[in-house]
Amino acid sequence: MSKSKLKTIKDLAPLRNSLIKEREKLRATIVICGGTGCQASRSLAVIDEVKKQLAKHKLKKSVNVRTTGCHGFCEQGPVMVIEPDEIFYCHVSPDDAAEIVTKTIRDGEIIERLLYTDPVSGKTIKTESEIPFYLAQDRYLLAQNRQVNPCSIEDYIAIGGYSALAKTLFELPPESVVKEIVNSELRGRGGGGFPTGRKWAECREAPGDEKYVICNADEGDPGAYMDRCVLEGNPHLVLEGMMIGAWAVGARKGYVYVRNEYPLAVKHIQLAVEQARKLGILGENIFGSPFSFDVDIARGGGAFVCGESTALMASLEGKVGEPRPKDVHTVVDGLWHKPTTLNNVETWANVPSIIKNGASWFASKGAKGSKGTKILALTGHIKNTGLVEVEMGKSINDVVFGIGGGATNGKAIKAVQTGGPSGGCLPVEKFDLPVDFDALADAGSMVGSGGMVVMDESTCMVDVAKYFLTFLQDESCGKCVPCRLGIDRMLEIVTEISEGRGTSDHIELLEDLGDTMSTTSLCGLGKTAANPVLSTLRYFRDEYETHINEKKCPAGVCQALITYIIDEEKCTCCGLCKRACPHNAIAGKKKQVHSIDVDLCQKCGICMSECKFDAIQIQ
């Protein structure tokens, strides 16, 4: 295989063809996920063992083992797909390797035990494409993860990689690229949903010769990992997007700002950059064109607020990662006061296919005003969790019930929290809303970076608001008053309410304060910090009122407002709870119904989990 520099554009196609030919000779490819999730469930050991077994059976040459990035179904990890038949095995352990190689690869038999069982129907499923979790999705970006080893530029080129860049450099002048992105109606995936084309156009028109493009891979939202997944699983895709963007806005230098807690993503993007440099895809006069461009990798400081555009740029400049006022936009006055285009990982990843397939192809997917697909991190009280990619405009119902498979352990689903820590909570009655930027924003929540936490009836919404406020209080940089003191006071009030000291004025005060924070805070963090409180107040006001007026927590979560009692009918006087209680709060002799002394009870709940007869209840 030629690893020499691609001197001209004409060298790319022959390289791709030879790579494809090589791959066609293979008898099978075993795809094993080596993403962070599957690595945690020992997929690397599986890979080693599979390779050993292949060697043992002299299948090393005819069977390829491809270690890939995350497929999104981490919950079932380690996952394995055997091409060309797409047989899907889950929870694979190293001990299974021998059987897989002999039975499935050599003899073409399926190992029933390793197949996936659909939790909804209870049936086993043979191939990847039949799995309802995947079937209900629209996987464009995530599907590519399975096709490439992220450490191999050849894999990426073999599936058509860098052809969009080649097309850009030789067929599309920068203005046309900008126009194409404008026409595709692509909007930023990092949270704000700002039209990407407009951003590029403004940056292109901004005065100055020195310009920058930046990829925001700081991803600080707890629970979100779509950027990690894309960067880890398909780094060249992001790189190609950035290069097309750089050509369009006129930048010669780019930065990828990666969160330090993502070592694998850092490693893969670094490797990708080195490989691209070696092949002459990064550097001076790319493919023999006048375009020169290079990328540096920077590691993030680890604070949530460093993902904010101005804080990120300050951090790149070596300053403290704090936001600054944006009265002049960063497309004009950005990194080192130069015009800068900052986009999210997923935004960049969408660019190559827009160039390849055309703006109208992209704009034909999704909803009005929100085109294309969005990767969501689906978690919470549902059967299937993981990363899912859907066309925007799909209803929340389809995501939560269709892909997520509905509630676990028979409870009713109550709400979904979307958009990360500063997103909002929507009640189940609103689940027919489409997942698109405008619909969710109108409903008081947001798409944000794509977090989706499903909550069942055991969740207290006051407690949820408190949880997110606590996170935001720690993550606010503390520079401006409405955010620093506003979050502080909000948390103080919500805590009062959850501990039974709420007053009737509190709800109005929360709304008034929330309005002030949203309007006057310096950066996006403070501007959205009130959302968890405002959206729960909007849809679950009665829960706040019950906490305040009746001093009760309907979901039985807020410790100060609940009492543990023993149901006399159910109590069998076994004495288990009495022995288990660390505070000696339970009284009762043998054959005598037990009771809990409310003054001694510390509400730890140990008795409840000990009782075998459901006799202990929360009131």
Add this chain to the structure above:
Amino acid sequence: MTQEVTVNIDGAFIRAPKGSTVLDAALGAGICIPHLCRVPYLEDIGACRLCIVEHIENGRSKITTSCTLLVQEGMRILSNTDRIRKLRRNIAELLVTEAPNSRAIQDIALRCGVVETRYPFRNSDCVLCGRCVRACTGHFGEKAIGFVGRGKDRRVESPFNLYSELCNECGRCIDLCPMTIVPCDGNMKPGEGRLCGNCESKMLTEEAAQGYCIGCYMGDGFQCERSITNTL
């Protein structure tokens, strides 16, 4: 010669040098926009958010801080609308309940129309306006003090919390601190519902005074151009 532009603030056409901020333009013309973190000749960081105004652009109003907004020819600014007054009042309320013992902050609160406060008092001795930090770094290029920590842990400290070799004892930081401009001598007791009045703050003696000059302590020292406009 410096170029000048004309901006319209609250209906008045004001000439201001290009590159100056809306806040400076307003103060220079005798329009008092309350402010705390801004210090003349030092970098503006937009931290206190008291100086918010409505910037009317293409028929739409955008709320932003006037200390970070640069004047532009033909710009239209409203500094005293009902909306702004309400928001500013709420911000001032957050500040004064955090540090009820500073007369300067009490004056600002009065000027912003705070009559009653809805949060329990705390006795912070710093509101993190950053005036001292910028006086030290910006004016003298020294870095004897700076911000450390994030969120509720943010505070002003010298490096490693030791007396800094870099300090040349100029005292500018103390002069600029709103907590030291006539501080109140008694700390609030927890749960005290009203400002104490020990320092004879105007808050107890006068009506809430939105939109008028109350001759505040911040202005007395070195900040606003009240003395100029009073003699006009």
